[in-house]
Amino acid sequence: MNSTTTKATPQRRVNVRKMVVTAMLSTIGFILMYVEFSVPFMPAFIKMDLSELPALIGAFSMGPLSGVAVCLIKNVLHLFVSTTGGVGELSNFLLGACFVLPAGLIYKKWRNRKSAVIGAFLGALSMALVSIVSNYFVVYPVYYAFMPKEAILTAYQAIFPGVDNILQCLIVFNAPFTFLKGLFSVIITVLIYKPLSPIIKGTHTR
Numbered sequence: 001m002n003s004t005t006t007k008a009t010p011q012r013r014v015n016v017r018k019m020v021v022t023a024m025l026s027t028i029g030f031i032l033m034y035v036e037f038s039v040p041f042m043p044a045f046i047k048m049d050l051s052e053l054p055a056l057i058g059a060f061s062m063g064p065l066s067g068v069a070v071c072l073i074k075n076v077l078h079l080f081v082s083t084t085g086g087v088g089e090l091s092n093f094l095l096g097a098c099f100v101l102p103a104g105l106i107y108k109k110w111r112n113r114k115s116a117v118i119g120a121f122l123g124a125l126s127m128a129l130v131s132i133v134s135n136y137f138v139v140y141p142v143y144y145a146f147m148p149k150e151a152i153l154t155a156y157q158a159i160f161p162g163v164d165n166i167l168q169c170l171i172v173f174n175a176p177f178t179f180l181k182g183l184f185s186v187i188i189t190v191l192i193y194k195p196l197s198p199i200i201k202g203t204h205t206r
Contacts, residue, residue, distance in 0.1 A: 018062050021200055025054035026073035033078055033092075042177055043155035045147070051092075053185040055100045056123075060116060060193060061200045064104025071096030087142045091134045099127040099182050117190060124182025131178040132170045140166060 029051045036047035051074060059067025075089040075096075082089055099120075106119030143152065149166060156169040163169045 018066060021062065022058060022066050022069050023073070025058045025070045026077070029054040029070055029074035030077045033074065039177070041159065042173060043152070043159065045143075045152075045155065046174070046177065048177075048181060048184075050181075050185055050188065052096050052099055052182065053188055055096055056103060056120060056185050056189050057193060057196065057200070059100040059104030060107050060189065061197055063108060064101050067100035067104045068097045071100060084139075084142050087138055091131075091139045094134055095127045095131055095178065098130045099123040099185075102126055113190065116193075117186065120182070120186040120189065124179050124186060127182050128175045128179035132167075132175050135170050135174055136167055140170075 032051040032053065033049055036049040038044055038046075039048050042048075052071070055067045055070035055074075058070045071093050075093045078089050078092075079086055100123060103116070103119035103123040106122070107116045109115070140149075140152070153163070153166060153169065156163050156173060160172065163172055
C-alpha cells in the first residue's frame with residue numbers, strides 16, 4: 001500500500017496566514033471598540049475610538065476584502081454585548097467598510113505611501129458622508145428609545161446653539177467628527193505600517 005503525503009502549497013499557506021491575521025486584527029479591533037474617550041467638541045454620549053485602525057492595516061497588507069472582513073468580524077463579536085440590538089454594529093460595519101474599501105482598492109493598484117494616504121483620505125471622507133445617512137435613518141431612531149430626541153438636540157445645542165434639528169447636528173458635528181476619526185487611523189497607520197508589514201505578511205527575517 002502506497003502512502004502519500006500532502007504538502008501545503010504556497011498559495012494555501014498564504015490563505016491560512018491571511019485568515020489567521022484577519023482573525024487577529026478583528027480581535028484587536030473588537031478590543032479597541034472598548035478603548036474610547038470623549039472629545040470636548042462633541043456631546044458626552046459620542047465617543048472616539050480607533051477600532052477601524054486594524055481594518056485599515058488589513059486592507060493595506062492583505063487587500064481591501066480583508067479589511068472589510070475585519071470590520072465585519074469585530075462587529076459580529078460585538079453583537080454578543082450589543083445594547084442597540086445590532087443596529088449600532090450594522091452602522092459601524094457599513095462606515096468601516098466605506099473607510100477601508102476605497103483605501104485598500106487604491107493602494108492595491110498603486111502601492112506607494114502617496115496612494116495609501118490618498119485612498120485612506122477618500123475613505124475617511126466617504127465614511128463621514130455615509131455617517132450622516134446611517135445615523136439619521138438607522139442609529140439615532142434607536143437612540144430615541146433611550147434618550148428623547150429633544151434631549152439629544154439640547155446636548156448638541158449646549159455646544160453650538162446654531163443647530164435647529166438633528167440633521168443639522170449630524171452635518172455640523174458628526175460628519176466632521178467621523179472624518180477626523182478616520183484621519184487619526186490614517187496617521188497612525190502611516191507611522192506603524194512599514195515596520196508591521198513584514199510581520200503581517202510573514203516576510204520578516206529573524
